[in-house]
Amino acid sequence: MSELLTRTFLTALISGGLIAGVSLMFTALGETISERAGVLNIGLEGMMLVGAYIGFVGAYYGHSFWVGFAAGIAGGAFASLFMVVLCVRLGLDQIVVGIAITLAGEGITSVLQDTQFGSTYPRLGAPPTVAIPVLSDIPVVGKSVFDQPLIVYLGLVAVGAVSWIFRRTNAGLNLRAAGEKPEALDAAGVSVVATRSYAALCTGAFAGLGGAYLSIVGAGTFTPFMTQGQGFMAIVIAMLARGKPLWVVLGSFLFGISLSVATALQLAGINISTDVVNLLPFIAIMVALVAFARRSYLPPALALPYVRGAR
Amino acid sequence: MRGGRFGRPPRRDERLRTESLNRKAAIPTGSQSGRESERDPADAPAVELVGITKQFPGVLANDDISLTVRHGEVHCLLGENGAGKSTLISILSGMVRPDAGEIRVGGRMVQIDSPRAALELGVGTVYQHSTLVRALTVLENLLLGETRGLRLDVEAARARLAEVAATLGVEIDADAPAGELALGRQQQVEIVKALWRGSRVLILDEPTSMLTPQGVAELQKVLRRLKETGISVIFITHKLHEALAVADRITILRAGRVVGAIETAELEGSSAEEVQGRIVRLMFGEDARAVADVAELRTDLEGEQAPLDEQRSEAATLLALSRVSARPVGGFDPGLEEVSLELAEGEILGIAGMDGNGQRSLAEVIAGERALSAGEIRLYGVPVERLDVSARQKLGLRYVTDDRLGEGIVSSLPVSLNLFLKRIGQRPFWRHGRIEHRSVEREAQSLVKAFDVRTPSISTRAGALSGGNVQKVVLARELSFEPKVVVFNKPTYGLDLRTTSTVRDMIRGLARGGGAALVISTDLDELLDLCGRILVLSGGRLVGEVENGPNAGERVGELMVGAGDVAAA
Numbered sequence: 007m008s009e010l011l012t013r014t015f016l017t018a019l020i021s022g023g024l025i026a027g028v029s030l031m032f033t034a035l036g037e038t039i040s041e042r043a044g045v046l047n048i049g050l051e052g053m054m055l056v057g058a059y060i061g062f063v064g065a066y067y068g069h070s071f072w073v074g075f076a077a078g079i080a081g082g083a084f085a086s087l088f089m090v091v092l093c094v095r096l097g098l099d100q101i102v103v104g105i106a107i108t109l110a111g112e113g114i115t116s117v118l119q120d121t122q123f124g125s126t127y128p129r130l131g132a133p134p135t136v137a138i139p140v141l142s143d144i145p146v147v148g149k150s151v152f153d154q155p156l157i158v159y160l161g162l163v164a165v166g167a168v169s170w171i172f173r174r175t176n177a178g179l180n181l182r183a184a185g186e187k188p189e190a191l192d193a194a195g196v197s198v199v200a201t202r203s204y205a206a207l208c209t210g211a212f213a214g215l216g217g218a219y220l221s222i223v224g225a226g227t228f229t230p231f232m233t234q235g236q237g238f239m240a241i242v243i244a245m246l247a248r249g250k251p252l253w254v255v256l257g258s259f260l261f262g263i264s265l266s267v268a269t270a271l272q273l274a275g276i277n278i279s280t281d282v283v284n285l286l287p288f289i290a291i292m293v294a295l296v297a298f299a300r301r302s303y304l305p306p307a308l309a310l311p312y313v314r315g316a317r
Numbered sequence: 318m319r320g321g322r323f324g325r326p327p328r329r330d331e332r333l334r335t336e337s338l339n340r341k342a343a344i345p346t347g348s349q350s351g352r353e354s355e356r357d358p359a360d361a362p363a364v365e366l367v368g369i370t371k372q373f374p375g376v377l378a379n380d381d382i383s384l385t386v387r388h389g390e391v392h393c394l395l396g397e398n399g400a401g402k403s404t405l406i407s408i409l410s411g412m413v414r415p416d417a418g419e420i421r422v423g424g425r426m427v428q429i430d431s432p433r434a435a436l437e438l439g440v441g442t443v444y445q446h447s448t449l450v451r452a453l454t455v456l457e458n459l460l461l462g463e464t465r466g467l468r469l470d471v472e473a474a475r476a477r478l479a480e481v482a483a484t485l486g487v488e489i490d491a492d493a494p495a496g497e498l499a500l501g502r503q504q505q506v507e508i509v510k511a512l513w514r515g516s517r518v519l520i521l522d523e524p525t526s527m528l529t530p531q532g533v534a535e536l537q538k539v540l541r542r543l544k545e546t547g548i549s550v551i552f553i554t555h556k557l558h559e560a561l562a563v564a565d566r567i568t569i570l571r572a573g574r575v576v577g578a579i580e581t582a583e584l585e586g587s588s589a590e591e592v593q594g595r596i597v598r599l600m601f602g603e604d605a606r607a608v609a610d611v612a613e614l615r616t617d618l619e620g621e622q623a624p625l626d627e628q629r630s631e632a633a634t635l636l637a638l639s640r641v642s643a644r645p646v647g648g649f650d651p652g653l654e655e656v657s658l659e660l661a662e663g664e665i666l667g668i669a670g671m672d673g674n675g676q677r678s679l680a681e682v683i684a685g686e687r688a689l690s691a692g693e694i695r696l697y698g699v700p701v702e703r704l705d706v707s708a709r710q711k712l713g714l715r716y717v718t719d720d721r722l723g724e725g726i727v728s729s730l731p732v733s734l735n736l737f738l739k740r741i742g743q744r745p746f747w748r749h750g751r752i753e754h755r756s757v758e759r760e761a762q763s764l765v766k767a768f769d770v771r772t773p774s775i776s777t778r779a780g781a782l783s784g785g786n787v788q789k790v791v792l793a794r795e796l797s798f799e800p801k802v803v804v805f806n807k808p809t810y811g812l813d814l815r816t817t818s819t820v821r822d823m824i825r826g827l828a829r830g831g832g833a834a835l836v837i838s839t840d841l842d843e844l845l846d847l848c849g850r851i852l853v854l855s856g857g858r859l860v861g862e863v864e865n866g867p868n869a870g871e872r873v874g875e876l877m878v879g880a881g882d883v884a885a886a
Contacts, residue, residue, distance in 0.1 A: 176463045183450050183461050190448040193410075194462025194510075195433025314412060 015274035021150040022269050025224040026236070027262025028158050029054070029216040033240035034247070034254045035161075035168055036082075036212025042172065042249045043205035044185035046309040048104025049089060051237025052111025053210050054217035057082035059115040061218025062130070062228040063122075071133045074222045075157060075215060082214015085111060086206050094202045097311030108237065116230035123228070130226045133157075155223055162255070164212075169251040181205055182249075185305030188312040198312045213237065234265075235288070242291055248303040257294075264290040361424025363388045363518050363549040364409070364440070369418035371404050378404035379415070380573040386518065389547040390581075391540055393560040396570035397600060397813055402553045403445075405570070406520050409551070410442035411435035422518070433462075441511025442520040447503060448510075451496025455506055458495050459513055481509045484546060485539050500671050501532035508539065512548070519543065520551045525559055529671065530841065530874035537563055555814075556842075557596060561589065569599040576600075632661040634698070635833045636683070636714070636802045641692030643678045643857075651857035653678045655692070658852060658859065660802065660833045665824060667848030668837040669873045675857035676837045677719075680806045683835070684716035685709045696802065710739055713801030717791055717808055719837075721784070725791045728780025732772050733761035735779040736794050768793040769819065785816035792823060803827060804835045809843060821847055845870055853877055 033050055040047045047053075060081030065074025088107055092098045133155040142152040172178040180201050183191040188198040216236070221228045239261050247253035268283040364386040371379040379401045386392045394402050407413040409420065411429040420427055422438045429435045435442065449458050460474050475491055482489050487505045495503060504524060511519055525533050540550055540563055554560055560567050567579040577599040579592060637659045645652035653675050660666050670676060681687040683694065685706040694702045696714055704712075718724045726735045737746050737757055745756045761775045770789045772782055779790060788808070795803060805824060809817040824834050824847060837854075838844050844851050851863045853876035861876040863869050 174469055175467050176460070176465075176469055177467070179453070179457055179461055179469060180464075182453065186452050187448070187450045189446075190450050190458070191461060193432050193442070193444065193448045195431065195436050196462045196464065 015270050017150050018273045019270035022266025023263035026265040027259040029220040031258035032216035033213045034243040034258055036209035037240050037244035040205045040209040041244050042185045043181045043202045044307040045202050045206050046100050047209050048101050049107025050213050050240050052108040053082045053085040053213035054233045054237045055111040055115045056085040057214025057217030058221035059228050062221040065222045075218050078214045078218020079211045083207050083211040086210020090203045090206045100309045133223050165251045185307055188307050245302040246298050365421040367419040369415045371415050377573050382575050386549050389544050390565040391550045391563050393564035393567040394553045395560045400570040401573040439517040441516030443507040443511050445522040449495040454492050456491045486542050518549045522553045529877045632663050634659050634661050636660040637695045639693045642690045643682050644690050650677050651675050654857045656859050663828050665828045665834045665848045667844035667851040668854050669844055669851050670854035672839050674854050680804050683804050713799055715795040715800045715803045717795050717805045719806035721787050726779040731776045732779050733775040735790055736761050736764050764793045785812045802833050806837045
């Protein structure tokens with residue numbers, strides 16, 4: 007197995023893992039927010055794709071990565087508006103609406119990509135990176151881990167911020183109560199619908215950013231179905247992380263690495279059928295689910311629409 | 318200004334803020350007596366309701382209700398289930414809006430269109446069902462709903478908790494998860510929560526339904542202290558003796574209307590029997606049908622004298638558990654630890670204990686729904702712990718669940734099929750895998766009649782029935798086809814007095830007919846009414862046995878809170 011540990015393989019594995027991991031991290035962080043508030047967001051995949059497409063369009067026409075990320079955030083938040091209106095406000099089934107958002111996101115972005123970029127296949131250049139002094143000089147891993155676009159560092163700051171909000175702020179406490187026992191929040195005079203709406207919007211925004219990161223930084227372009235089930239993986243990560251943002255980071259990078267094994271193995275010239283290799287991330291998920299299912303914690307009021315006075 | 322510590326920016330309604338702060342400031346002083354504030358001419362009654370009417374689909378829940386609550390009084394709202402008490406307090410606490418009528422708080426006409434509006438007007442509510450978030454700490458629960466400022470102001474909250482707790486005369490651990498506190502303590506947290514923002518009116522909805530006798534005594538102490546500080550308490554109950562014990566005034570509701578009131582002078586001036594008689598007539602009206610209920614109510618009042626089963630010593634043992642253990646379930650049921658008990662023919666054995674002390678495990682282990690990790694269960698001397706639910710059913714071992722709407726019935730299926738849910742595939746109702754509609758219907762008709770299930774027809778969806786009738790459906794299913802040993806889990810929880818009385822008669826009938834009943838209940842009065850012996854379950858263990866008789870209630874209560882060891886020593 008010595009050829010597995012070559013420089014190319016490791017570099018490819020880690021940089022690929024980081025790209026997949028960062029987009030997973032954004033998305034799973036978003037899912038953590040809405041799950042804690044009691045909204046199960048099955049539509050993440052669709053929101054990511056909308057964010058990826060609109061983010062790419064924004065970056066391409068706006069000639070700025072930041073415009074792209076902002077557009078991705080807006081796109082994801084827009085997609086989650088359906089969740090807010092249909093599920094949080096009108097109390098429709100969160101799973102049905104979530105699946106609809108996923109399917110719609112997949113279809114609409116594919117059609118738009120085909121009509122707009124179907125013949126030109128434009129690409130964005132590589133985004134500027136910020137190297138962390140000293141750490142980025144570590145051989146092999148230094149360059150691929152500690153020399154990242156600014157948005158990655160901001161993402162890590164966001165993880166800390168969300169964690170702080172959950173534990174230390176009024177808004178975070180209200181959010182947790184909305185998922186644990188919405189009637190308690192209502193009785194305390196805080197609107198459950200508003201709290202959950204904001205949470206679901208945040209989720210959409212984060213999923214959109216995750217998608218935009220994938221298209222703008224990861225691939226430099228948008229291809230249909232490019233999220234490859236990352237939205238669903240993010241749901242699993244959020245469940246296993248038990249609503250703890252720091253665990254989200256860990257889970258995201260583990261899954262990110264398993265996603266990038268495929269590419270890395272091919273780069274390293276190892277001859278395994280790509281179909282088998284592409285199965286790896288999903289096998290990893292199944293193993294994680296079987297091994298840690300007992301660990302997962304979901305708020306008691308998750309996926310239950312809140313109706314005042316109903317018991 | 319006390320509120321300043323919270324670092325809140327000024328509110329939009331500055332007048333309201335000042336008022337509520339003044340109220341808050343009034344809490345800890347404890348010198349202002351209710352009578353003084355009543356004489357103050359500028360001070361209108363704490364709460365006035367005028368002509369409140371609320372129509373729900375098919376039910377006129379409140380019909381022109383008018384009510385005055387004075388400062389510093391405990392005002393009881395008394396009535397049967399369905400009398401409109403809950404609707405009235407939902408209106409006052411902002412959960413429901415009235416169709417017509419006026420609400421005045423402190424003399425000002427107000428609209429209470431949300432729970433928040435009620436809190437800002439100084440009306441705090443402790444609901445019948447806990448609104449504490451179990452996973453959050455006491456402090457976090459109290460901070461819930463705070464929207465001013467970004468950060469949780471934990472230190473200010475800690476100080477405020479100490480302040481309110483001192484007013485109530487209780488001690489509360491601020492950092493314990495709310496779900497781990499005893500129920501009485503949880504209720505104290507709820508009261509603190511209701512008074513948190515300086516409420517001057519406290520609504521308590523059936524506050525004693527989950528408490529031990531000791532908890533009730535402690536609650537009464539808290540109420541007295543609140544009265545001393547001039548806080549008005551609206552106390553909702555359907556138990557007459559409680560109303561008499563705590564009330565300064567009593568208003569009686571029946572079928573959505575105020576049917577009478579007992580003033581303070583009358584409460585103090587007349588004998589207990591006179592007042593009771595008057596209230597009973599008001600609660601049930603003068604109609605002949607009510608006589609039976611009144612009799613039932615009297616036993617409820619007197620409580621202690623319960624039937625003793627005479628020849629228990631000679632009777633055969635029907636069910637015996639020896640050292641039965643079961644694993645805990647989630648965070649809410651501790652499982653069982655070496656539980657041993659014997660149930661004799663003709664006996665009604667009670668299991669007392671506060672919710673979540675292993676009752677559900679005990680019931681399900683006996684019924685066969687949950688595996689035991691150790692021990693033996695014998696039915697008529699034969700081990701049955703390896704038999705499944707339906708095999709035990711056939712042997713006459715039945716279980717009446719407390720989860721009526723979940724485990725008890727399939728709410729989307731008709732009443733008729735619900736009556737035979739546990740006989741699916743058995744003759745004569747099923748033949749060759751096909752349902753025999755005619756025999757199901759014939760048998761269902763006779764069961765509905767025998768158990769007096771009030772349903773439009775046997776093909777009505779079971780979920781459309783009222784709680785009492787759902788319970789009758791469950792009972793009809795479990796008590797038909799030769800029941801022998803029946804486990805009842807909270808058999809009358811949430812039922813009205815009439816149905817409660819019917820259900821208790823069924824339980825007695827089962828025992829008289831040579832069967833045996835194990836009654837698990839959190840309602841101590843019920844156990845004292847029905848059982849000859851009461852075992853106390855605490856943390857999944859049986860911690861004691863009490864023979865029914867004088868003072869049995871107190872002794873069971875002591876065992877429930879863990880004071881039993883002290884009493885025994």
